Amino acid sequence: MTWLPDSAPGAEPLDRVFGLRPNLYEDFQRWSALFWEEGVLDPRILELCRLRVAQLHGCESELRIRHRPAIEAGLSEAKIAALQRASSDPAFSEVERACLAFSELFVADPNAITDEDARRVTEPLGPEGTVALVQALALFDGFARFRLMLDVEAPAEERVVVSAPGSAETALD
Amino acid sequence: MPRIRPPKTDSADPVQRSALAHQPALLAAFTRLYGTLWSHGVLDLATKEMARLRNARVTDCRFCRSVRFAGARDEGLSEALVEEIRDGYEEGPLTDRQKVVLRYTDAFLKTPGDADPALREAMLAHFSSEEIVELTAAIALFMGFSKIAVSLGQVPESMPVTVMPTPDR
Numbered sequence: 410m411t412w413l414p415d416s417a418p419g420a421e422p423l424d425r426v427f428g429l430r431p432n433l434y435e436d437f438q439r440w441s442a443l444f445w446e447e448g449v450l451d452p453r454i455l456e457l458c459r460l461r462v463a464q465l466h467g468c469e470s471e472l473r474i475r476h477r478p479a480i481e482a483g484l485s486e487a488k489i490a491a492l493q494r495a496s497s498d499p500a501f502s503e504v505e506r507a508c509l510a511f512s513e514l515f516v517a518d519p520n521a522i523t524d525e526d527a528r529r530v531t532e533p534l535g536p537e538g539t540v541a542l543v544q545a546l547a548l549f550d551g552f553a554r555f556r557l558m559l560d561v562e563a564p565a566e567e568r569v570v571v572s573a574p575g576s577a578e579t580a581l582d
Numbered sequence: 583m584p585r586i587r588p589p590k591t592d593s594a595d596p597v598q599r600s601a602l603a604h605q606p607a608l609l610a611a612f613t614r615l616y617g618t619l620w621s622h623g624v625l626d627l628a629t630k631e632m633a634r635l636r637n638a639r640v641t642d643c644r645f646c647r648s649v650r651f652a653g654a655r656d657e658g659l660s661e662a663l664v665e666e667i668r669d670g671y672e673e674g675p676l677t678d679r680q681k682v683v684l685r686y687t688d689a690f691l692k693t694p695g696d697a698d699p700a701l702r703e704a705m706l707a708h709f710s711s712e713e714i715v716e717l718t719a720a721i722a723l724f725m726g727f728s729k730i731a732v733s734l735g736q737v738p739e740s741m742p743v744t745v746m747p748t749p750d751r
């Protein structure tokens with residue numbers, strides 16, 4: 410539970426914290442929802458990278474969330490469960506592995522990303538996909554840390570499917 | 583060396599001229615968010631600028647380190663004060679409030695999952711809940727932008743200090 414003495418109205422824990430700055434939260438939600446729109450980047454890659462970033466931070470409130478576009482595109486819980494061994498698991502494609510490796514370096518030390526690490530991402534994704542990926546990683550990394558710093562609670566349900574942060578839709582089985 | 587060539591544009595804005603312009607809708611939404619953060623917030627500009635420059639130093643983003651936002655300068659954040667945002671700032675002449683901001687920024691960047699009751703108490707002594715949320719979101723965006731710049735290829739080793747207009751939407 411957050412250590413802030415005040416809270417905003419809202420259904421989700423993030424609403425009650427970030428909602429204290431309503432105009433900022435509104436613009437944040439608009440920006441973060443765009444990544445899940447069709448044609449920006451494969452939502453399965455986005456979701457895998459988001460969850461890997463959350464794992465690296467130990468961010469339980471991010472780990473409980475799933476995004477509907479990724480599930481509808483076929484991302485399974487079995488694959489999510491295998492995320493930590495993605496580099497050797499044949500269920501993961503080359504591009505997924507490259508994006509996950511890039512994500513890990515992005516979180517730990519972006520100065521350690523080599524030209525070869527970058528090439529493994531830029532070649533399959535192209536400039537548009539790569540720019541979408543790095544912006545998404547900035548969002549995932551930055552706001553997993555935001556949740557941790559402010560002790561934003563995890564959603565009450567085990568897994569919540571949302572289309573954008575703060576807009577819970579359905580609890581999964 | 584840039585890893586992605588920016589698209590052609592007539593814009594003079596360095597961000598609009600960057601590789602981020604390959605995703606114009608994302609860039610427009612980010613620009614609006616960043617403008618709201620800087621120009622429609624509850625926290626003073628000099629405090630946000632101190633956090634931004636501390637992040638630039640820790641994340642080692644040469645572009646971010648070279649930029650100054652005009653509004654923070656107008657509020658008194660001189661180059662002499664910027665010099666004090668170095669490692670060892672705890673021993674320097676910054677005020678308690680400024681040191682708490684830098685300590686909070688460092689915690690965000692290095693140990694975000696380690697709850698520090700003393701730091702939280704110090705934050706609440708100097709800032710409202712609304713200001714703390716805004717500062718935390720600000721550091722998230724500063725860090726994210728720096729990491730984007732670094733991961734897409736750094737700017738040259740030496741860049742002159744450049745004063746830019748305070749972002750607005």
